[in-house]
Amino acid sequence: MRKYIERVMKSKNLTAIEMKEASELMFHEQTDAEDIKSFLIALHEKGETAVEMASLIQVLQADLNLKSNGAHYFDNCGTGGDGSNSFNISTTASFTLAAAGIKVAKNGNRKVTSSSGSTDLLEELQIPTTIPQARFEDELHEKGLVFIFAPAIYPKLKQMSAIRKSIPTPTIFNLIGPLSNPLQLTYQLTGINNPALLHEYAKALHLLGRERAVVLSGEGGMDEASLHGTTQCILLDHGELIPFSITANEVGLRESSLADITGGTPAENAEIFHSIMDGIDSPYQDAVVFNAGIALFIANEVETIQQGVKKAREIIQSGKAKEMYEKMKMTVLQKIIETKKTEVAELLKLEKPMDQQLPIYSLADQLSNSEQLRIIAEFKRASPSKGMINDQLSPIDTALQYETAGAAAISVLTDRTYFKGSFQDLYQVATHVKVPVLCKDFIIDEVQIDYARIHGASVILLIVAALSKERISELYQYAKYKGMEVLVEVHDERELQIATSLGAKIIGINNRNLHTFEVDLNHSKTLMKNAKVDSDVFFISESGIQNTEDAQTVSDAGATAILVGETLMTAENIHKVFNELSVEKREVTYDKS
Numbered sequence: 001m002r003k004y005i006e007r008v009m010k011s012k013n014l015t016a017i018e019m020k021e022a023s024e025l026m027f028h029e030q031t032d033a034e035d036i037k038s039f040l041i042a043l044h045e046k047g048e049t050a051v052e053m054a055s056l057i058q059v060l061q062a063d064l065n066l067k068s069n070g071a072h073y074f075d076n077c078g079t080g081g082d083g084s085n086s087f088n089i090s091t092t093a094s095f096t097l098a099a100a101g102i103k104v105a106k107n108g109n110r111k112v113t114s115s116s117g118s119t120d121l122l123e124e125l126q127i128p129t130t131i132p133q134a135r136f137e138d139e140l141h142e143k144g145l146v147f148i149f150a151p152a153i154y155p156k157l158k159q160m161s162a163i164r165k166s167i168p169t170p171t172i173f174n175l176i177g178p179l180s181n182p183l184q185l186t187y188q189l190t191g192i193n194n195p196a197l198l199h200e201y202a203k204a205l206h207l208l209g210r211e212r213a214v215v216l217s218g219e220g221g222m223d224e225a226s227l228h229g230t231t232q233c234i235l236l237d238h239g240e241l242i243p244f245s246i247t248a249n250e251v252g253l254r255e256s257s258l259a260d261i262t263g264g265t266p267a268e269n270a271e272i273f274h275s276i277m278d279g280i281d282s283p284y285q286d287a288v289v290f291n292a293g294i295a296l297f298i299a300n301e302v303e304t305i306q307q308g309v310k311k312a313r314e315i316i317q318s319g320k321a322k323e324m325y326e327k328m329k330m331t332v333l334q335k336i337i338e339t340k341k342t343e344v345a346e347l348l349k350l351e352k353p354m355d356q357q358l359p360i361y362s363l364a365d366q367l368s369n370s371e372q373l374r375i376i377a378e379f380k381r382a383s384p385s386k387g388m389i390n391d392q393l394s395p396i397d398t399a400l401q402y403e404t405a406g407a408a409a410i411s412v413l414t415d416r417t418y419f420k421g422s423f424q425d426l427y428q429v430a431t432h433v434k435v436p437v438l439c440k441d442f443i444i445d446e447v448q449i450d451y452a453r454i455h456g457a458s459v460i461l462l463i464v465a466a467l468s469k470e471r472i473s474e475l476y477q478y479a480k481y482k483g484m485e486v487l488v489e490v491h492d493e494r495e496l497q498i499a500t501s502l503g504a505k506i507i508g509i510n511n512r513n514l515h516t517f518e519v520d521l522n523h524s525k526t527l528m529k530n531a532k533v534d535s536d537v538f539f540i541s542e543s544g545i546q547n548t549e550d551a552q553t554v555s556d557a558g559a560t561a562i563l564v565g566e567t568l569m570t571a572e573n574i575h576k577v578f579n580e581l582s583v584e585k586r587e588v589t590y591d592k593s
Contacts, residue, residue, distance in 0.1 A: 001025045001035040008042040019055035027059070027156045036163050040171040048172045050203035056172060057179045057208060060154050064133070064182050073140065076295050077107040077178040078191035078223035080117070081170065087263030087272045087284060089224045090191070091118045093292040095277070095328070096312050098145035099320040102299050105140060107148045107181045116266040119149050124266035125273065126330045130338065133182055134468055143327055153182050179204055188213040189295045191223030195232045202234040202241050212237055214298050220258070225290045227256040227283060233294075246294075251306040253290055256283035277322040289313045332384055336442050337466055339417050344445045352447075358456040361436040363485050364505060366408040367538045373555045373585045374408035375578060376438065376540065378565030379429065381413070381420040385512075390569045391420065399429040402568070405578040408561055409436040409459065414452070423455045430456020438487060442466055446478050459485045461508070464495035476502050487540065491523060493530065500533055507533075508563065512543035519544035521553055528558040551581040560585065 004014065004022040014022060022039065025031050043052065074097060076090045094106045108118030108129070122129050129149045131139060139146040151157060157173070164173055175197070178190040188210050192201055195217035202215045213236040219229025227248045235242040248255050260283035263269045276285045292315075293308030302308040315321050330338070367374055379395050379402075382388045399410050412429050413421035421440075430437045438459040439452035444466065452460050460479050462472055472488075479486050488504040490496045491513060499507050509524045524541040531539070541554035542563040551562060564581065571577045 001031055001039060005035065005039045005042055008039065008046050011046050013046070013049050014052055014055075016051050016055045019052045020059050023056045023059040027159065029159070033163055036160075037167060040163070040173075041167060041169065044169055044171055048175060048197070048200065050200045050207055053172060053176055053179060053200070053204040054207035057176055057204075060156060060176075060180060061182065064153070071103060071137070071140070072186040072299075073105045073183050074102050074187040074189075074295065074299055075105050075107050075178070075181045075183075075185050076189040076291070077118075077181070079175055079177055079193055080109070080223060081174055082191075082193035082221050082223045084220070084222045084224075084258055085115065085263060086222070086224065086258065086261050086287070087269045088116060088118055088121045089261070089287050089291055090189075091121055092273055092276055093288045093295065093312075094145060094147075095324045096288065096292040096315050096321045097295050097299075098143075099315050099324040100296060100301055100311065101144070102187075102295070102301065103140045104145045105136060105148060105181060105183045105185065106145070107150055107178060109150050109177060115264055116269045118147070120266040121269050121273065122147055124270040125325070126335070127325075127328050128330050128334050128338070130341070132468065134470070136183060145324065145328055148181065150177060150180055154180065175201070179208060184209060186211050187295075187299045189291070189298055190215050191225070192217055193221040193223045195221065198232060198234045198243075199241060202236045205236055206239055206241075210236060212298050212300070214294055216294070222258070224287065225294055226258070227253065227261065227287055227290065228258060235298075246305065248286070248290060251290065251293060251309045253286050253309065254283070256286060260284075261287045276316065277325055279317045279319070285313075285316065289316065333442075333463075333465060336384070336415070336418055337444065340415075340442045340444055343417070344447060347447045347451060348445075352450060353454055355454045358430055359434075360458045360483055361409075361434065363409050363436040363438070363459050363487070364538065366436060367506075367560050370408075370560075371585060372582045373551055373559065374561035375406070375581055376409045376411050376561055376563040377402035377405070377407040377568055377574075377578075378411035378440065378563060379413065379421075379425065380411075380440075380565040380569055382418070383566070384418045386566060388420070389566055393569065395425045395428045396432050398569075398574075399433050401574045403433045403435055405575045406582070407435060407578075409438055411438040411440045411563060411565070412457075413565075414439055414441045414455075423451050426452065426457060427455040430458075436485070443475060444471070446475065449475065449479050449482060449484070453482050453484060457484065459487055459506075461487050461489060463489045463510075464498050465489075465491055469498055472498065473502060476504070489542065490527070493527065496527055496531065500537075505534075505536060506538050506540065508540040508542045509559075510542045511545075521545075521550060524554045524559060525557040528554075531558070545581065548580045548583060552583045555583050555585055 026036050094104045098104045110119045111117035119129050129147050205213045216233040218226030218231045225231045230245050233244050289309050289312040292312035296302050296308035297305045381391045412426045413419040436458040439457035487506045487508050488499040489508040490499050509527050511521050511523045512519045538560040540561045541559040545562045546567050
């Protein structure tokens with residue numbers, strides 16, 4: 001590292017090979033922190049070049065397995081750190097661009113100098129920001145917009161945090177955020193707070209494969225096109241760099257001061273966001289349409305920036321941008337999974353309880369050779385759709401009544417936030433009954449399976465809608481390794497295909513849409529009717545089964561069992577409900593061809 005420090009201190013630019021080696025040394029755990037600090041300071045004093053910025057990005061992305069599917073993706077992201085404390089202009093503009101049909105992969109982070117960064121606002125708006133990288137292109141295909149939380153993509157950057165905080169000036173790491181998008185972009189709009197770097201930054205975008213982009217710096221170093229003063233720009237057009245400047249008046253907008261577009265906390269910026277989405281005319285909306293208009297010009301959606309501004313305004317006023325926001329809002333399932341990630345992190349910090357080797361009972365055995373539709377009875381205090389259902393029942397007493405009434409298995413909710421359950425509930429039930437106990441939770445990590453087994457579960461639930469195909473396979477195999485059975489829950493034909501590809505023998509069809517929590521028994525009928533599975537697969541119909549007619553409907557469609565929670569938790573007579581739901585089972589032969 002010393003040779004690169006000395007070279008940079010002599011104001012000599014590094015070649016791509018040299019910068020890549022220096023970058024690798026920076027991330028090497030054996031490199032002295034003081035050397036890294038000296039290198040970053042010297043690099044800043046010399047002035048970072050396009051080659052140096054692009055080379056650092058290439059080292060960061062070396063392990064990402066980047067590939068292009070030929071799609072044209074767009075990012076509008078600024079460096080931040082301009083001290084303007086403006087509201088989240090580029091984040092708000094991204095909804096307008098996506099509503100115009102542009103595939104927007106919006107890179108972002110938490111607050112830098114303002115009170116609310118892109119990620120802070122999105123969380124306030126209940127929009128997912130922790131989508132795994134493997135899902136980015138799927139999200140773009142399905143919705144046209146994905147938000148990327150940059151620190152989650154580059155864990156190497158965490159080790160730079162302490163060093164960067166010890167340096168009083170900006171470093172190259174303050175510049176590379178907008179360059180670091182993990183997708184291969186065609187188009188980009190980037191604002192930087194140092195107009196002297198416009199050319200170098202545009203060249204860096206070219207080196208990283210952007211075909212068409214604008215790098216701009218607003219009045220006073222604002223990292224957005226500013227409504228006051230002049231915005232300096234460089235247009236990158238297939239390798240050619242074209243400088244130009246622009247003002248708000250030139251594109252038909254009112255000039256407004258920086259104070260007119262000041263932001264605040266995430267909650268305050270969310271109010272500004274909603275006012276823009278509602279079409280309220282204001283300097284806030286002007287700032288969004290100015291920047292969105294430039295973006296539309298970059299993406300060849302219009303011939304001039306003025307046309308882009310007009311089109312952006314029309315998209316907002318027509319309600320299309322708001323429709324895109326509604327489309328992007330976090331579903332119930334996504335909210336639960338976000339909470340579950342926090343719970344998993346807590347579990348991983350704890351020392352696991354001692355495994356008491358509680359017995360395992362087979363659910364498949366319970367479901368075999370029965371002439372009646374079997375019932376998996378659930379202990380569930382609450383749910384997101386119903387709120388509190390019944391918090392007065394004892395897990396032990398209820399489970400014993402279920403067992404006496406003839407339950408094939410007992411399902412116990414262990415999610416504490418949304419269903420008010422716990423692993424203690426699971427343990428109490430498992431130690432008092434001699435039928436299989438299902439751990440009903442949103443399982444995303446092996447540690448949850450460990451806790452389920454330790455607390456007596458014989459069966460776990462894996463929800464296809466909550467997991468990637470690769471992740472559900474890993475968790476399925478881990479549960480089998482632990483000697484447990486797996487109930488794989490599906491909601492549509494694509495998910496059913498994933499379940500069968502796992503070799504799942506117990507498949508639950510949830511009649512409740514986990515994204516909206518609406519219930520429709522036709523899901524069970526349709527999926528079982530069209531199922532192409534082995535004859536030894538058991539189908540369990542879940543949710544919305546309240547009476548004999550419902551039970552007979554899913555039984556006739558081919559269900560081996562039903563999972564019943566709320567109906568039993570609110571029943572005055574559990575045995576009576578069992579008698580009503582224990583209808584005759586219909587034999588169904590599935591066509592595997």
